[in-house]
Amino acid sequence: MKATDYVGQASRRYQTWRFSDSRLPTEVYGVPAAAHSNPAKTKLRFSRLISEIASTILALVMRGWFVAQAVLFFAGAIQVNAFEWTLIKQGGRDYIPFTDVARFYNFTQANFSNERVSLSGATLRIQGGSNSRELYMNGLKFILNFPVIQEGSMLYISRMDLAKLVEPVLRPAKIQTAPVRTVILDAGHGGFDQGARSALGNEKDFALDVILRARELFSRSGFTVRLTRSADVFIPLETRAMFASHQSNALFVSVHFNYGSRADAEGIETYCLAPRGVPSTNDPTLTLADFQPCLGNVRDPENIALASAMHASLITRLGVPDRGIKRARFVVLKNDGNPGVLIEGGFLSSPRDVARIAAPAYRQMMAQAIFQGVLAYNRAVERSTPGASAQVAEKDHVPVGSGDSVWDPLKSNVYSLPQEIHR
Numbered sequence: 001m002k003a004t005d006y007v008g009q010a011s012r013r014y015q016t017w018r019f020s021d022s023r024l025p026t027e028v029y030g031v032p033a034a035a036h037s038n039p040a041k042t043k044l045r046f047s048r049l050i051s052e053i054a055s056t057i058l059a060l061v062m063r064g065w066f067v068a069q070a071v072l073f074f075a076g077a078i079q080v081n082a083f084e085w086t087l088i089k090q091g092g093r094d095y096i097p098f099t100d101v102a103r104f105y106n107f108t109q110a111n112f113s114n115e116r117v118s119l120s121g122a123t124l125r126i127q128g129g130s131n132s133r134e135l136y137m138n139g140l141k142f143i144l145n146f147p148v149i150q151e152g153s154m155l156y157i158s159r160m161d162l163a164k165l166v167e168p169v170l171r172p173a174k175i176q177t178a179p180v181r182t183v184i185l186d187a188g189h190g191g192f193d194q195g196a197r198s199a200l201g202n203e204k205d206f207a208l209d210v211i212l213r214a215r216e217l218f219s220r221s222g223f224t225v226r227l228t229r230s231a232d233v234f235i236p237l238e239t240r241a242m243f244a245s246h247q248s249n250a251l252f253v254s255v256h257f258n259y260g261s262r263a264d265a266e267g268i269e270t271y272c273l274a275p276r277g278v279p280s281t282n283d284p285t286l287t288l289a290d291f292q293p294c295l296g297n298v299r300d301p302e303n304i305a306l307a308s309a310m311h312a313s314l315i316t317r318l319g320v321p322d323r324g325i326k327r328a329r330f331v332v333l334k335n336d337g338n339p340g341v342l343i344e345g346g347f348l349s350s351p352r353d354v355a356r357i358a359a360p361a362y363r364q365m366m367a368q369a370i371f372q373g374v375l376a377y378n379r380a381v382e383r384s385t386p387g388a389s390a391q392v393a394e395k396d397h398v399p400v401g402s403g404d405s406v407w408d409p410l411k412s413n414v415y416s417l418p419q420e421i422h423r
Contacts, residue, residue: 083103083104085100085104086100087159088151088156090149090151090156093146093158093159093160094158094159094160095149095156095157095158095159096156096157096158096159096162097154097155097156098110098112098117098119098128098154098155098156098157099154101119101126101157101162101166102119105119105121105124105170106121107119107120107121107124107126108120108121108122109121112153112154112155115129115130115131115150115155116128116129116130116155117129117148117155124137124138124170125137125138125139128144128148128155128157129148129155130147130148130149130150130155131147131148131149131150132147132148133145133146133147133148134324135148135157135161135165137169137170140308140311140312140315140322140325141322141323141324141325142165142169142308142324142325143281143324143325143326143327144157144158144161144165145158145160145161145164145165145274145275145278145279145327146158146160146161146278160275160277160278164275164278164300164301164304165304167301168300168301168302168304168305169304169305169308172301172305172377172380172381173380173381173382173383175301175302175305175381177301177302177339177381178249178381178382179377179378179379179381179382180249180250180251180339180374180377180378181222181223181224181249181250182223182224182225182226182247182248182249182250182251183218183223183224183225183226183250183251183253183374184225184226184227184228184243184244184247184250184251184252184253184338185211185214185215185218185225185226185227185228185253185255186211186227186228186229186240186244186252186253186254186255186332187204187207187208187210187211187227187228187229187254187255188203188204188207188254188255188256188257189203189204189207189234189256190204190208190229190231190232190233190234190235191204191232191233191234191235192234193234195207195256195257196257196258196259196348196349197259197348198348198349198354198358199354200348200354200355200357200358201348201357201358203256203257203259203348204232205232206257206345206348206357206358206363207255207256207257207345208229208230208231208232209360209363210255210345210363210366210367210370211227211255211367212230213363213364213366213367214253214367214370214371215227216367217367217368217371218371218374221371223374224250226243226244226247226250228240228243228244237330237331237332238331238335240254240331240332241331241332241333241334241335241336242335244332244336244338244340245295245335245336245337245338247338250338251302251306251338251339251340251374251377252332252333252336252338252339252340252341253310253340253341253343253370253374254330254332254333254340254341254342254343255343255345255366255370256342256343256344256345257344257345257346257347257348257357258344258345258346258347258348258349259347259348259349260347260349260350261349262349263349263350263351264350265347265349265350266320266321266346266347266350266352266353267320267321267322267323267346267347267353268311268314268315268318268320268321268322268323268343268344268345268346269323269324269325269326269343269344270307270310270311270314270324270325270326270341270342270343270344271307271325271326271327271328271330271333271341271342271343271344272303272304272306272307272325272327272333272340272341272342273294273296273297273299273300273303273327273328273329273330273333273334273340274290274327274328274329275297275300275327276290276291276292276293276294276297277290277291278290278327280327280328280329281326281327281328282326282328289329290329294329294334294335295334295335295336295337296333296334296335296336296337296340297334298337299337299338299339299340302339302381303333303339303340303341304325305339305377305380305381306339306340306341306373306374306377307325307341308325309373309374309376309377309380310341310343310369310370310373310374310376310377311324311325311373312373312376313369313370313372313373313376314343314345314366314369314370314373317365317368317369317372318356318362318365318366318369320346320353320356323344328342330342339377343370345357345366
């Protein structure tokens with residue numbers, strides 16, 4: 001829908017818009033919206049008139065859309081509730097107050113003290129801190145694309161992190177996808193490329209052993225399993241990604257092991273592809289390359305949902321330190337159009353980690369955690385499958401859009417929030 005482009009208009013104090021969006025079935029928590037009015041920042045509120053929606057739909061029809069699609073969209077837009085998101089701009093980036101997050105997702109408690117935020121609901125808890133990129137959801141560690149900022153007593157999360165992390169993690173059933181039946185398993189390194197080394201073994205061998213154990217678990221459960229390598233051979237990264245991208249109704253899991261300069265570095269971290277417009281977790285600043293679209297970015301919502309399910313399974317089943325869910329532009333992730341994750345299963349430079357990794361029982365547990373992570377992902381997205389349930393189809397109407405669960409954070413004039421018809 002057309003909206004006035006506000007990029008570069010920092011001198012304009014206020015604009016008013018309204019996103020058409022749904023709320024969860026329960027009553028919305030009445031956290032009062034913060035009324036900040038710092039003239040050095042841009043604050044935007046979003047309103048939408050039915051006449052504007054109608055004119056937009058007419059324009060879409062004139063561009064070749066089917067009339068039936070336009071009518072259905074118009075009917076849905078009339079019935080949904082509107083939610084006003086408050087935005088401020090800092091450093092050229094949009095931020096949203098956690099009070100809005102609390103209201104939209106129906107958290108029952110919101111506490112702000114000592115430069116920290118804690119949101120609590122019946123089954124979910126979010127915790128974060130000012131100037132920190134660490135966000136915990138139900139105790140699971142996520143590394144944000146940008147740090148949380150503070151304005152007065154209020155804490156804000158970046159619009160990009162809300163769109164590309166919080167929304168798909170909290171509402172995976174809104175992702176327009178389906179459970180997978182094919183799993184592509186990728187053992188890192190191989191052949192002359194040994195990867196990280198230790199006195200108890202090399203990365204390439206440990207990774208392959210985990211993959212072969214996982215293959216057995218998936219095969220016994222009726223999954224189609226594809227391996228990028230099943231022996232000690234070298235396969236180029238580009239070849240692995242190409243092989244994976246030719247699989248349909250599939251997801252990709254790559255297994256690696258870490259090596260650090262400090263012996264006390266230990267634990268598991270899970271990577272998924274960095275969205276367009278954000279730096280990789282381990283890169284200090286943005287570069288022009290970060291704005292280049294990657295094939296894997298068409299699966300941004302699925303990528304973070306899969307990473308969340310996988311990381312939760314690994315951390316809870318293995319009982320190892322949680323180093324967080326991170327972002328990167330690894331070749332095997334960015335050149336594959338399927339949802340994908342890369343697991344760093346521990347540090348071969350850590351005496352404690354390497355002792356665990358070298359034990360066959362631990363590698364079997366890791367394979368089991370990977371298997372359970374895929375099952376958890378399938379369960380999470382199953383409700384978005386058309387026809388999965390008549391009851392679900394009736395209650396959760398989500399229009400077909402660009403694939404973003406929340407408005408596109410890279411386009412100031414595109415707002416395609418999910419919709420839900422309340423009956």
